[in-house]
Amino acid sequence: MTASPASLLLLLSSYLTLSTAQDVCNTYAWDSQALGGYCTTSGQATYRSPACSIYRLCHDASSGLGPQLCDTGRVFISLCADNPDLPECKTFQQRFNSSADYLSCMNTRAVKVYSTSAAEAFLVDSCSPGHQMAGCNLCNATACDTPDPLLAYSAGCLDMLMSGCKPWISFCTQETPALAQALCLAPQGRTTTATSPPPPASSLSVNVSADPCVLDPTQPACASYTYPDSAAQAGIDKLCGSMPDMPGCALQAACGKGQGLVAAKYCAPFVVLATLCHDMPGMRGCEDYKALCNRAGSVVKQCSDQPAVPGLPTWSQARKAVFSACDDHPMAGCATCSSSDCPDPLASLADICHEMPNMAVCAGFWAFCNAAGAQDVAQWCAEDDSKYLPSMLMYFHQRTQELLLWRQWRPRTQGQYVGSIIAIVAMGIAATGLKTLKGALALRWSHLRALSGEEEPQVVSVWLPRGGQAGEILAKSAITGISLTLDYFNMLIAMTFNVGFFCAVIAGYIA
Structure with missing residues (x-):
């Protein structure tokens, strides 16, 4: 062609x-x-x-x-x-x-x-x-x-x-x-500098690097090798000394408190080191871990037997999730984490996700809780009403979790939220109905007295109920007390400034 x-x-x-x-x-x-x-x-x-x-x-x-x-x-x-x-x-x-x-x-x-x-x-x-x-x-x-x-x-x-x-x-x-x-x-490492000062002691690797299995973890004899806890702890100290706000450092701090809120299997020094190095593999302190576990052909069983905490958000993931959530909804956890000062992004993320669990940015956090076991990482994943209470927002907003009247009345899911709205509407209807009932009873009692030829009660300086009037007064007082209680309950619910609940209060009174 x-x-x-x-x-x-x-x-x-x-x-x-x-x-x-x-x-x-x-x-x-x-x-x-x-x-x-x-x-x-x-x-x-x-x-x-x-x-x-x-x-x-x-x-x-x-x-x-x-x-x-x-x-x-x-x-x-x-x-x-x-x-x-x-x-x-x-x-x-x-x-x-x-x-x-x-x-x-x-x-x-x-x-x-x-x-x-x-x-x-x-x-x-x-x-x-x-x-x-x-x-x-x-x-x-x-x-x-x-x-x-x-x-x-x-x-x-x-x-x-x-x-x-x-x-x-x-x-x-x-x-x-x-x-x-x-x-x-x-x-x-530069060759053109006439004299280079020695590296600071904090940047020197732990001496265990000379161990044959760290140098070559592919040797069959290294299958049963165990990295010393003291060396792992030295790496943890180096990493958390440089970057203390990593989630792995929060894990190390929770383990150090000994309160049982983190399972022992996740507090092993090698697991904490693995978690930190999974987050920031380029930091000094991870050299030995990467040599042991990241090298192709490594046979060291400890790497698979004691892996990083599954699903734990990385430093970057936790911070981005917090910033994204706080841009959408101001919450209590937002006060402890800003772009310029966020000392514990994992704790802030836990606060936010317990307050508004259905937010899209919390999917990764709940995946972590499911993968690691909520009770094994109870420090962040366990439900704790004394710790994770919805913040009080003094302006109109929309969210699922809200504290209504009692600590126990706290809708957490969409279904519970809808159920709460129905209950609030019912309270408004009941309050209005009781007022109507009180008026209807007063008319009925007046009509019955007229039929029986009784005189209406006279207003005098000293008055004592006559005949069946004591029962009427008791009934009116009871109805007024219950109605007033419901009114105040509805007022307090309206003062949560939750749009859904506020509308439910109004709907209850006009229904």
């Missing part, structure tokens, strides 16, 4: 367009003096850009950055990816025939960690009070005024490899750590 001249012409045109775009991307003459102005003038909006941090590191002989990363074109393109409104960036974009060609160039040549806002967001989200993660002292939820967010971000990812570190991992994989040492290697 022979291609038509038009097809050949189209192919040739596409090739020339692509070739032109590549030439612009790779050979564009950038103004190195303008780049220096953007990246060395403190106070410029661009000064804190990751591209400018790289620029300044490239002019530091001890940084260990390779020439490919320090290429002026790459640095400027990375700066344009972060600050597209710069005049030089707009001129560069105009050289391309289409926005697709421009974006292709940016994706190809810009470094993988070009965004200032993304680096700051990672640190603000990750650096809660009490965290000792590297970089948190430079940028956190309270203040983030460091001139080099990229360096703080890299330090944090070197210290604790969390989910927000994916761009950093992609960057170091693309550039190779040896050619981006200041950003991808710990100080003690």
